[in-house]
Amino acid sequence: MFIRCWGARGNIPVSGSETQIYGGATSCLEVRTSDQSVIICDAGTGIRNLGNALLKEQRLEYSLLLTHGHDDHLEGLPFFEPLYTVNTRIIVFEHKELRNKLSKMCDPLEAQVFSPQCTRSVEAAIEWKPALEHGHVREIGSAFVTSIPASHPGSCAGFKITERGKTVVYLPDNELGFDHGANMDFAAYVRLCSGADLLVHDAQYTCDEYINWKGRGHSSWRQALELAIAAGVQQFGLFHHDSDRTDEQLSTIIEECKREAAQRSPRLLCFAMREGSEIVLS
Numbered sequence: 001m002f003i004r005c006w007g008a009r010g011n012i013p014v015s016g017s018e019t020q021i022y023g024g025a026t027s028c029l030e031v032r033t034s035d036q037s038v039i040i041c042d043a044g045t046g047i048r049n050l051g052n053a054l055l056k057e058q059r060l061e062y063s064l065l066l067t068h069g070h071d072d073h074l075e076g077l078p079f080f081e082p083l084y085t086v087n088t089r090i091i092v093f094e095h096k097e098l099r100n101k102l103s104k105m106c107d108p109l110e111a112q113v114f115s116p117q118c119t120r121s122v123e124a125a126i127e128w129k130p131a132l133e134h135g136h137v138r139e140i141g142s143a144f145v146t147s148i149p150a151s152h153p154g155s156c157a158g159f160k161i162t163e164r165g166k167t168v169v170y171l172p173d174n175e176l177g178f179d180h181g182a183n184m185d186f187a188a189y190v191r192l193c194s195g196a197d198l199l200v201h202d203a204q205y206t207c208d209e210y211i212n213w214k215g216r217g218h219s220s221w222r223q224a225l226e227l228a229i230a231a232g233v234q235q236f237g238l239f240h241h242d243s244d245r246t247d248e249q250l251s252t253i254i255e256e257c258k259r260e261a262a263q264r265s266p267r268l269l270c271f272a273m274r275e276g277s278e279i280v281l282s
Contacts, residue, residue, distance in 0.1 A: 007046020010240035023275030037141025
């Protein structure tokens, strides 16, 4: 299984000299399986570059999984060039609250409210699949995908993707210290993430910041690290970086995270997901 990050920023995309290392594009993760199926997790602004790369590679079929309807997970979709490319097939696993919004974003007559880009005619064949039910397993190519309830305002999910004994868990917006109606306690997340080869988890806040922002739907890096350690995962990728976080600040957080992990779980590899991150699970 091959994982590439195309965007790891939260809330809004950013640019500038202080975000060159970790990037400023919002949430988008590509998972490629051994049978070369392409699974796209979220459609933040990172999906624009992903789409261009897929067309350059002449890959024309993909599955799109969406965690929820907040803009930083959808705003790149009108700029996903495969939408406007003949012979492209996009399988969208519906989020129960997103079908209407997504349909409008793909309709030139309706979509002008989102962006002038949306007035282009959609040429791709879009196949709508029923939403992934929490706890149920769906086969996508050679992978098996399970939806995980996420603790975040509104209806939100994460995904557990397993292939050939390797597992990645993607929880980009998940507040471990507050229940937003997911009915999931810390122990439940530990069970679902147990033994994962890679955990990509919301780590937007520092511990001090979380005190002021508790209830907003995001975790501190230390809360996410606690989950990674308790679940015995192999690799922990910090994700959903705060839009105001500079490269220097993120590097400081990562070094502190690594020091703590080294003391408590020496085999755990910790790093910040960034645009261009590539991870091979084999």
